[in-house]
Amino acid sequence: MTGENDRLLRLLGGEEIAWLVERARRRMEQGKPLIGTVTLTAATPAQRRAVEVLLGRRAGAGTSLSVSLGDVDHIVRSSGVAAGGLAEAVVRLRGPIRDLAGEKAALASAWTRAFARIDALVTARPELAGWRSWLEATGLVRRLAADPEDARALLDRLTAVLDRLPSRGVPLGRLAAETCADAHALDEGRPLATLALSAARALAGLPYAGEGGADARRAAWAAVGVHLDDLSSLVLCLGLPGDDRTPTGRMLSAATAAGEPCVLTLRQLHRHETPLTAGLVRICENPVVIAAAADELGPACPPLVCGGGSPSAAVWRLLDLLASGGATFAYHGDFDWGGIAIATAVNERIGFVPWRYDASSYEAVPSSAPLTGRPRPTPWAPELSKAMTHRGVRVEEELVLADLLADLASR
Structure with missing residues (x-):
């Protein structure tokens, strides 16, 4: 195997041919077959010579350089350095290939699970449907949460808060403590507060983003029966x-x-x-x-x-x-x-x-x-x-x- 690896490195391991291997790797990650032609614009003389050595023939003229992946696969197989052809060679040179399509699907599924509880609440409360679409359009949750798991925890707490709104009169700190086990969870500047306040505005028929001043925030919370303190209301x-x-x-x-x-x-x-x-x-x-x-x-x-x-x-x-x-x-x-x-x-x-x-x-x-x-x-x-x-x-x-x-x- 050592001899085969040495031969593979001599065939496709050089710096001047690395672009070709990288193009093949990207196609494999995207689930595409290694067929067709790849082109390198503004190829250097050294890159052109490397391709000519690989193919055993001139690689055309001009500044761009095109290579048939099928030809490279045939050369790799017929040379005996990789029975699995170009695909095997890429794995041996670059390591395991990522399944980008699978990763994308898994990530999408994780985000769907993150929104599961809040989506169930919105289904039961259609007055929040427009706000939910606004969340998706603005990407607000994805900006506030590091990943789907973080988002799921955040949105589950948000659901617990919205289950209590509108209220017949509750202090903000008490609402936070009883729904999130954290009296400061709805403090200004916290991610949950940003989301909950936008939902409160939605329930009150106000613009979801709203104004950023303290008076506007106080009015939005008050519209759903939540007061920041009992002297400013x-x-x-x-x-x-x-x-x-x-x-x-x-x-x-x-x-x-x-x-x-x-x-x-x-x-x-x-x-x-x-x-x-x-x-x-x-x-x-x-x-x-x-x-x-x-x-x-x-x-x-x-x-x-x-x-x-x-x-x-x-x-x-x-x-x-x-x-x-x-x-x-x-x-x-x-x-x-x-x-x-x-x-x-x-x-x-x-x-x-x-x-x-x-x-x-x-x-x-x-x-x-x-x-x-x-x-x-x-x-x-x-x-x-x-x-x-x-x-x-x-x-x-x-x-x-x-x-x-x-x-x-x-x-």
Whole structure:
């Protein structure tokens, strides 16, 4: 065998013929037969002479050099240096051949297994289908995970988090601890936090990538009932009757008597354990409605709560306390698809009657601002979604402020 190896090295082991062996090896790794011609552009004189010695004839002229793999295979076999021909020679010179096609298939299978649990969850929750396609298109998971096994562990933890969303109000650290056994797993900058926040935005009807600021992150988490702490989560209200038995009740009573808006923290609302009684409560989306109502109506303003865009955990807590006290709700928001998503979340949680938030109210307001985003159903007023899709303009709440104030004045 030593003699055969020496002969093989003399035949195909030289530096000037290495390109030919390497081309053959690459074809074998790709599962291709060693047939046809390989070409070397800009061949050196030494490389041309090496091929001529191998073939026993001139190798043409010009700068490019073409060699028939079939000819080389015949030479290797007939010379007796490798009974298996060129394929055997390549293995002996370069070592075992990788099965690139098999490796590619195995890697694809590993990635499929990595996504198995999250894909099962998305199948059960079609509202996440667009987000799942976005994950695939952006390659976000593959950038955050070193390999399929790392991705599988990451996505399994993500599935556990999403199983708890939306929540009725949970601190971020507690959510992380209970789903991942790590209170910091959802801290800003962690891979799981990046994925979970994009999914939270999807559930809230927001752009998956979203804005990168702290306020935007806090709002996205709040939209699915998760708060970063119980002091930064706030709710703005006006005219809510309080009581003289609790700190929060006394704050509300004083603010209502003065006709001033009241800002409550989630901490205060968590410590208020008894229902709030208020009768009919109107809900608006934007703080400008609260400010204008305080200016014009003061103490005469009926109960009014501001959702502040995507409702925070504090907003949800206040609405739950009001609902448990027997309150009913009337809702108004922006006529755009983001506003419809917010209204849908409120309607699903506490129910409401539309407050100038139907098709006729929408069509009555002049506007030329283009409506963008994905259409959504409006179950509280089914014709509204159709009207918005047909008309294609958005109407912000500020445009109907005078009408809203008139309704509040007439109680």
